[in-house]
Amino acid sequence: MRDASIRICGMGGQGVIMSGLVLGRAVSIYEDRWSTMIQSFGPEARGSTCSAQVLVADVPIAFPYVRRADIFMAFSQAGYDRYIDELGEGGVLIYESDLIVPDRRVPDQVRRIGVPASRMVRDAFGTAVMFNMVMIGQLVAATGLVSAPAVQQSIVTSVPEGTTEMNCAAFDLGFQLRRPDRVPDGQ
Amino acid sequence: MRDASIRICGMGGQGVIMSGLVLGRAVSIYEDRWSTMIQSFGPEARGSTCSAQVLVADVPIAFPYVRRADIFMAFSQAGYDRYIDELGEGGVLIYESDLIVPDRRVPDQVRRIGVPASRMVRDAFGTAVMFNMVMIGQLVAATGLVSAPAVQQSIVTSVPEGTTEMNCAAFDLGFQLRRPDRVPDGQ
Amino acid sequence: MADHTAGGGSSRLRGYVVIIEERCKGCAFCQAFCPTGALEMSDRMNRAGYHLPVLRFPEKCNGCDLCGMYCPDFAIRGVRNRPREDV
Amino acid sequence: MADHTAGGGSSRLRGYVVIIEERCKGCAFCQAFCPTGALEMSDRMNRAGYHLPVLRFPEKCNGCDLCGMYCPDFAIRGVRNRPREDV
Amino acid sequence: MLRGETVLRSGKHFMDGNEACAEGAIAAGCRFVSGYPITPSTEIVEHLSRRFPEIGGMFLQMEDELSASICFQGAVWAGVKGMTVTSGPGFSLMMEHIGFAAMTETPSVFVNVQRAGPSTGLPTAPAQQDVMQARWGSHGDYGIIALSPASPQECHDLIITCFNYAETYRCPVLFMMDETVGHMHGKVTIPSMEDIHVVERRISTRSPSDYAPFRVVEGDVPEMTRAGAGHRIHMTGLTHDERGYPDMTTAAQESLVRRLCGKVNNHVKEISMMESRHVEGSDVVVISYGISAQIAGHAVDAVRAAGIRAGQVRLISLWPFDDEAIRNIARSTRHIIVLEMNLGQMVREVERAVRGIVPVHAVGNAGGRVIAPDCVVEKIREVLR
Amino acid sequence: MLRGETVLRSGKHFMDGNEACAEGAIAAGCRFVSGYPITPSTEIVEHLSRRFPEIGGMFLQMEDELSASICFQGAVWAGVKGMTVTSGPGFSLMMEHIGFAAMTETPSVFVNVQRAGPSTGLPTAPAQQDVMQARWGSHGDYGIIALSPASPQECHDLIITCFNYAETYRCPVLFMMDETVGHMHGKVTIPSMEDIHVVERRISTRSPSDYAPFRVVEGDVPEMTRAGAGHRIHMTGLTHDERGYPDMTTAAQESLVRRLCGKVNNHVKEISMMESRHVEGSDVVVISYGISAQIAGHAVDAVRAAGIRAGQVRLISLWPFDDEAIRNIARSTRHIIVLEMNLGQMVREVERAVRGIVPVHAVGNAGGRVIAPDCVVEKIREVLR
Amino acid sequence: MNQPVLLSPLLRQERMPHIWCPGCGVGVSLNCFVRAVEKSGIPQDRIHVVSGIGCTGRVAGYVNVDSFHTTHGRALCFATGLALSRPDSRVVVYSGDGDLTAIGGNHLIHTARRNVDMVVICVNNFTYGMTGGQVTPTTPENMKASTTPYGNFEYTFNLPALMEACGATFVSRWTVFHVRQLIRSLEKALKHRGFSFIEVLSPCPTLYMRRNRLGNPLNMMEQFKERSVIRNGEGTAGTSLEEGADLIVGDFIEVRRATFKECYERRMTEVLGERFVPYEGVR
Amino acid sequence: MNQPVLLSPLLRQERMPHIWCPGCGVGVSLNCFVRAVEKSGIPQDRIHVVSGIGCTGRVAGYVNVDSFHTTHGRALCFATGLALSRPDSRVVVYSGDGDLTAIGGNHLIHTARRNVDMVVICVNNFTYGMTGGQVTPTTPENMKASTTPYGNFEYTFNLPALMEACGATFVSRWTVFHVRQLIRSLEKALKHRGFSFIEVLSPCPTLYMRRNRLGNPLNMMEQFKERSVIRNGEGTAGTSLEEGADLIVGDFIEVRRATFKECYERRMTEVLGERFVPYEGVR
Numbered sequence A, B: 001m002r003d004a005s006i007r008i009c010g011m012g013g014q015g016v017i018m019s020g021l022v023l024g025r026a027v028s029i030y031e032d033r034w035s036t037m038i039q040s041f042g043p044e045a046r047g048s049t050c051s052a053q054v055l056v057a058d059v060p061i062a063f064p065y066v067r068r069a070d071i072f073m074a075f076s077q078a079g080y081d082r083y084i085d086e087l088g089e090g091g092v093l094i095y096e097s098d099l100i101v102p103d104r105r106v107p108d109q110v111r112r113i114g115v116p117a118s119r120m121v122r123d124a125f126g127t128a129v130m131f132n133m134v135m136i137g138q139l140v141a142a143t144g145l146v147s148a149p150a151v152q153q154s155i156v157t158s159v160p161e162g163t164t165e166m167n168c169a170a171f172d173l174g175f176q177l178r179r180p181d182r183v184p185d186g187q
Numbered sequence C, D: 001m002a003d004h005t006a007g008g009g010s011s012r013l014r015g016y017v018v019i020i021e022e023r024c025k026g027c028a029f030c031q032a033f034c035p036t037g038a039l040e041m042s043d044r045m046n047r048a049g050y051h052l053p054v055l056r057f058p059e060k061c062n063g064c065d066l067c068g069m070y071c072p073d074f075a076i077r078g079v080r081n082r083p084r085e086d087v
Numbered sequence E, F: 001m002l003r004g005e006t007v008l009r010s011g012k013h014f015m016d017g018n019e020a021c022a023e024g025a026i027a028a029g030c031r032f033v034s035g036y037p038i039t040p041s042t043e044i045v046e047h048l049s050r051r052f053p054e055i056g057g058m059f060l061q062m063e064d065e066l067s068a069s070i071c072f073q074g075a076v077w078a079g080v081k082g083m084t085v086t087s088g089p090g091f092s093l094m095m096e097h098i099g100f101a102a103m104t105e106t107p108s109v110f111v112n113v114q115r116a117g118p119s120t121g122l123p124t125a126p127a128q129q130d131v132m133q134a135r136w137g138s139h140g141d142y143g144i145i146a147l148s149p150a151s152p153q154e155c156h157d158l159i160i161t162c163f164n165y166a167e168t169y170r171c172p173v174l175f176m177m178d179e180t181v182g183h184m185h186g187k188v189t190i191p192s193m194e195d196i197h198v199v200e201r202r203i204s205t206r207s208p209s210d211y212a213p214f215r216v217v218e219g220d221v222p223e224m225t226r227a228g229a230g231h232r233i234h235m236t237g238l239t240h241d242e243r244g245y246p247d248m249t250t251a252a253q254e255s256l257v258r259r260l261c262g263k264v265n266n267h268v269k270e271i272s273m274m275e276s277r278h279v280e281g282s283d284v285v286v287i288s289y290g291i292s293a294q295i296a297g298h299a300v301d302a303v304r305a306a307g308i309r310a311g312q313v314r315l316i317s318l319w320p321f322d323d324e325a326i327r328n329i330a331r332s333t334r335h336i337i338v339l340e341m342n343l344g345q346m347v348r349e350v351e352r353a354v355r356g357i358v359p360v361h362a363v364g365n366a367g368g369r370v371i372a373p374d375c376v377v378e379k380i381r382e383v384l385r
Numbered sequence G, H: 001m002n003q004p005v006l007l008s009p010l011l012r013q014e015r016m017p018h019i020w021c022p023g024c025g026v027g028v029s030l031n032c033f034v035r036a037v038e039k040s041g042i043p044q045d046r047i048h049v050v051s052g053i054g055c056t057g058r059v060a061g062y063v064n065v066d067s068f069h070t071t072h073g074r075a076l077c078f079a080t081g082l083a084l085s086r087p088d089s090r091v092v093v094y095s096g097d098g099d100l101t102a103i104g105g106n107h108l109i110h111t112a113r114r115n116v117d118m119v120v121i122c123v124n125n126f127t128y129g130m131t132g133g134q135v136t137p138t139t140p141e142n143m144k145a146s147t148t149p150y151g152n153f154e155y156t157f158n159l160p161a162l163m164e165a166c167g168a169t170f171v172s173r174w175t176v177f178h179v180r181q182l183i184r185s186l187e188k189a190l191k192h193r194g195f196s197f198i199e200v201l202s203p204c205p206t207l208y209m210r211r212n213r214l215g216n217p218l219n220m221m222e223q224f225k226e227r228s229v230i231r232n233g234e235g236t237a238g239t240s241l242e243e244g245a246d247l248i249v250g251d252f253i254e255v256r257r258a259t260f261k262e263c264y265e266r267r268m269t270e271v272l273g274e275r276f277v278p279y280e281g282v283r
């Protein structure tokens, strides 16, 4: 998958925007293809769900909005609830499997990839903050949207100084993950 | 003369606007005809010449500006200088004869009526403030533009309380003045 | 609306608290400023994912409602068991 | 531009004034605040019709220039005749 | 608060447009004015500062135009009729609060006695340069009504209409005077109270549970309330639902903002006012407004006397703009001339409405003085040549 | 103050339009920004508050938009390039100072990242509702230039053009972004200094006796100076003569204000920028600008794929408006659709310019979200039905 | 009533939970305000709340009284028109430090000068909350904000002193730690005739505290507790909030002076006598 | 030079006579200002004057230095941008009481708070002169103005006290009777580093005095002379201009505190060290 519309959604503070940035920057700069990222601010200023729309293509992108998502990465149940209907048939759903329970709204032919990312980072690093990188790692591994080295470079230029190493490690954790909580397609 | 375009001009503080008000009000209210008065503010805010344009007619007035004055009442030399060219042939020039020296710019066939109004009020009342009323008195006497009773009523409703009597007396002084410093017409 | 009360009605206790769980945002002000140390932040979460306070030591609560005064979210209230002191 | 000076040059006198008559607006500040009473408001008017000050008592003027400091119109100035004191 | 005859100065007067405007506001029931001095509008508030204490009204001179343009809105929500008064630079400072009044549906009257701009310009000279600003000066889409008086009498009469429109449509109504009408004295007849049509504030009598301050029950204008009436309302400049609560959805935005624009723009026929004469079958029609319309009238009379078939249209309302009426005029003539004391503002609306049916010509200046009738006569002759 | 390469972040970036705008301003030589926080523009000044101390620039957070919109003008008269940044409500508060900049011919850039209004509206949502305000929001007649970027890259590139226009025409230049381009990340390539065309301030080298700050020597734009250059100039928002002294005559008003408008409006061809494709011989042309133009492009591609002869025009400059170019487009097609995120603003200009040659249709909304390409496709099909 | 405050009719219960972040002091201040209103005995329909724009400005949307959420900085102006026109109502302006002292600074000093009869509650969280944590005229020296990433370098206002210089007749400062005192102070202000100004220091954990690594909301509450010194009735000299110094709180000023309206009526009666018809707005 | 002041190169001689009325104090203040500038030794091209709108605001048009006549109330904002960008120039804001304290009040308190290095001369003639004599925040109680025909009923600002509360580092009040002191004070202010505020009480014979039947300009000068009490260096407590009281004049405050720019540079140097590139504007 080299062209895709991606929706990322979660709570404020979960690193939704950073995820979009890392992906978009990897594509735009480190693969010199094209990408856009639009973050939608919640209706109220404070503490609400937040989402990002990332488009990836080999040509410049005219219309920067997700109309039908090819990939939906959900970090929270509320985010899942809000955007699941946007996911297209045959798309990919990547979700935090400890926080979200996919239901019958998942369209046909969708690959469901559950990742217990928070648990994984807590086990590995003793903190929950890098869990978005685990999710991205698995997204990249599962879809081939962008190359892992490009993403790693992107992480280096995107995350705060001093956290690079851990973020990269978290990405690897996700990328290497062999057995995500995968549910057979089309169920 | 029942219809006329009148220009009144002098220094701030000489009662130019009050003169226009008294005339306009006399015509509009006490003769129930039509009149407009436009005061022009000097270009700078302070201490400059100030002028009024009064139009008088038997019908409503569409265009409230003097285009060619029928009557020009001048209170100061600067005012005279500024507006004398606007006076039409066959018009009437009424001027404070102690302050103004009419020159050759006065058009043909103009009646020139010089009134030593400041001197007159000083002699009569020991103050110079009502001198505009003397001028109006003579204007009314000389042109018949509006009836004297109408003007007197207008004075009563226009001037500050407590000064009515003196203003009326000054008007009378001007109205009764038999020998203004009149120069033969057309000279 | 009161999702959770503790100690209410029991005449042996001087006071109790009323909590509207869905409003709580887990700031712990109530617990921190309870003069008797009656409250504790629990592991229990509400739907929004915030940890809730509980009246861990009902016998300590005197119903002074300081917890209620500090709550930014109108989620908790202390009540005295002797009604005449109820404000 | 100095339309009018009085006492200038005469070494017997301690000071004199310079007046730019066309600027004067006849406020009389110069006269009122001259510490020696050297000035007087005259009947003479400038073109704008303002009464002008005159150095009525040249012998009183010490050129202190207080008149000049009070003049709102930059129309008058006091000058000392001893040049070393001239500011 | 005194009402009715006791406060009116019924009868004939010789007064200027500013004073007439102040008296008209009194007649309309306006009892609270917040303002900030600025030439050439100040006489209006000066007059009111004298009159109000005798009739139970209040004038408040605020610290600036920002405060002046919202202070009276507080009084309006208390149940009083209010307005503010300004000129060019002050009008520019009021733009945010015109939008606020539109969004909160506050019946509000803004008087702008236009002077020549831009910026400080010629503070004592007339212009008609703020008429596009009246329509577009605040950010966002919103609807306003703007009227333009051509004489002192009309300053009196039309400001009453402004207040009536404000009550009827719950929107900002802009009274676009100009320095000339403001400072021009003329005969002004103030009728007696029973001859003046005043739309009184209608305070909803619904019970609190049955009332929502932005719910439309009939037509497209909600019923008004006032502070202390028991409705316990909320209002906000944010996009809101019927109850006035913030509603940050595009659905709320669509329905609210479309209604705010629609309640004005869909009622052009009820709101719009114009006077026309000799239009049918004419060779040229001069469209104008405010003091310029007086000049246009003068010029049209002059050329008609010379046998030219000229007609005249005087816009009394400027906004909402009656496209259809203007297009009909275009269909009845061969040329349209728009006369205004600016470098081309309402003429653009006329051009737009006319859709090329006939040529549209502009006569204007940069403000500072009224245009001489000769210029108009000259233009009429030129276009017919 | 550092200049040139040392300050530029040349190379490829993935950044949003706000950041790109800030970087573009730096590239254009802007070193003084006064602002006041407001969503969704704040990131621009946040970025600059971080960047400026490292490159010899200064960001000043003022107490309000009134001060923000004139503080930088003081810096401009000191010889520095400056700008202010805001959104809707703040833009409304800046209107007086846009007029002041126009009157005093201060090279000045005002950035408005448009959000949905009126009033506080939807503070975090996009709109294109302030485009008429950009032209008409201040009182009086005056001229401005307004540009509208459609992508983060263009936020960077066009803000440089804004500064260049400001220097060239000595007038306010309004950069009309919208929340979507402001908050949208995309690839932004920052060229190296030698590939960026920057118009530097030209300070007159004339001797003080030979110089007047508002005298036109060549063309219609006077030579600029700066405080301390020895010219001992005066400037004022009042109507003034060439030396900048107040001149309260209508002659001065005519010549000054006509020049202020003319130096912009008479140079439409030099200033105006638009992109068009597939216009000649089309059945329908969609005219749009800013983020809406991206949508229009998407829709046009879609219908062309379905065999419909649709064309597209993207306005890059909004003001001055190029009537003639639009009229020519009308002559090359059968229908015009104007797409914008408002309830009909630039469409009025198009209507006016088109003079009824072809029907002009509007697609818009009340702001708050971009319009779906489907709506445009639908409209295209509808008008061709 | 069994559950005052929680289910107080003074709150728009249907809008709860509110939008403020966990541990945000605005909520605590509102809690105190509701209690003060209840204690004051002012009938619910005789109290009106006017806010500007900001996190604090959202208070107007949660109080179940006639409430007005106006424009940024201008709440006091709207409130002036409202208060003069509803003389039998109590008008409260409830807004943030940025709203009231930055963009609204002019109205603050003038409304205080006029001694317009109203209560102004200024929640000072040292930042612009709603727009993402920019510097305000009250941000302490060296503290970071989104527009002062290298730390604030401006001097701050001492708001009570500023208000005293303008003639405000009731001036206090409390923190949201001082809930009992704050309730009492607000109650006094509600009963005071004239212009009352209450500064309420308040944590903004999400922006101000996080950006400055000040820990969790409780940490700031503890700071408030430890650093504060109560000083009632002694004016505002020495009450500045400079770094390191004690945090002086208290009811600093409480004097009775004719209100704006009283001054107006007194003057008009003096000059016009019987001819004066007072402005009553709507009663 | 033989005729300083009268023919001073600091005046735009070709524009004389100026527009101010006979006996207007604005002219006296300008006279003193020109003398102070001459004494200060500041080169003519290193001094810039910024005015707002009003009779006093016209000063900018008469001083033969780079001069800027801005918008009503905003001179301080323009001056801030100018002063920061021309660090080697002295920027003077010269404007009226209405301009600086009514519409401009917010900028006054904030510019003082920031201690921006500039001199502010506020000619207080107790009225809006240019627009015909309306009431201002400094019009004394009971005095008439065109918008208070029955006498002013508002309290007034004590401007020096307000400035002190905001942190102004040089604060004086003089009248145009005190020409020598005013010249000295202005000279000091021109040499002071930081925000200086000088209130100059001044007669407006045409509007304020005439409307209140206060006689001719000299009468007010005599009032100034008789009622004034000089009090230097003792702060602003007790300096209010209330009816009947002494008219306290003097150089009330003179302290040195880091200016806005110094604060900025200090902070940036602390945090950024070598990476900091100071803003120099144009030198």
Ligand SMILES: Cc1ncc(C[n+]2csc(CCOP(=O)(O)OP(=O)(O)O)c2C)c(N)n1
Pocket: F036, F037, F038, F039, F065, F089, F090, F093, F120, G053, G054, G055, G056, G057, G071, G072, G095, G096, G097, G098, G099, G100, G123, G125, G127, G128, G129, G130, G131, G136
């Ligand atoms: C005219 C205008 N300028 C700017 C804004 C953006 N704005 C909204 S809230 C706010 C600051 C609020 O800060 P504060 O008053 O301290 O309230 P807080 O959020 O901290 O409670 C700003 C700048 C606006 N809405 N309107």
Ligand SMILES: Cc1ncc(C[n+]2csc(CCOP(=O)(O)OP(=O)(O)O)c2C)c(N)n1
Pocket: E036, E037, E038, E039, E065, E089, E090, E093, E120, H053, H054, H055, H056, H057, H071, H072, H095, H096, H097, H098, H099, H100, H123, H125, H127, H128, H129, H130, H131, H136
């Ligand atoms: C925005 C704006 N509002 C109002 C005015 C009108 N105006 C011009 S000068 C002035 C008052 C000047 O008073 P002050 O500052 O005291 O100066 P003075 O004339 O007394 O010296 C006013 C209100 C204006 N020009 N611009």
Ligand code: SF4
Pocket: C023, C024, C025, C026, C027, C028, C029, C030, C031, C052, C053, C067, C070, C071, C072, C073, C074, C075, C076
């Ligand atoms: S104070 Fe309130 S919000 Fe905070 S933890 Fe206790 S109940 Fe929850």
Ligand code: SF4
Pocket: C015, C016, C017, C033, C034, C035, C036, C037, C038, C039, C060, C061, C062, C063, C064, C065, C066, C067, C068, C077, C078, C079
């Ligand atoms: S009511 Fe008082 S004692 Fe009981 S939990 Fe609350 S604070 Fe503690």
Ligand code: SF4
Pocket: D015, D016, D017, D033, D034, D035, D036, D037, D038, D039, D060, D061, D062, D063, D064, D065, D066, D067, D068, D077, D078, D079
């Ligand atoms: S110089 Fe001094 S003494 Fe001479 S006239 Fe002037 S004030 Fe009087």
Ligand code: SF4
Pocket: D023, D024, D025, D026, D027, D028, D029, D030, D031, D052, D053, D067, D070, D071, D072, D073, D074, D075, D076
């Ligand atoms: S002080 Fe100046 S203006 Fe006044 S009278 Fe003397 S010279 Fe004339």
Ligand code: SF4
Pocket: A046, G019, G020, G021, G023, G024, G025, G026, G055, G056, G125, G129, G130, G203, G204, G205, G206, G207, G208
């Ligand atoms: S951002 Fe700060 S002030 Fe706003 S709600 Fe959150 S904690 Fe409170």
Ligand code: SF4
Pocket: B046, H019, H020, H021, H023, H024, H025, H026, H055, H056, H125, H129, H130, H203, H204, H205, H206, H207, H208
């Ligand atoms: S009106 Fe007053 S302030 Fe203005 S110039 Fe005349 S006297 Fe001076």
Ligand SMILES: [Mg+2]
Pocket: G054, G096, G097, G098, G123, G124, G125, G126, G127, G128, G129, G136
């Ligand atoms: Mg705040």
Ligand SMILES: [Mg+2]
Pocket: H054, H096, H097, H098, H123, H124, H125, H126, H127, H128, H129, H136
């Ligand atoms: Mg003044």
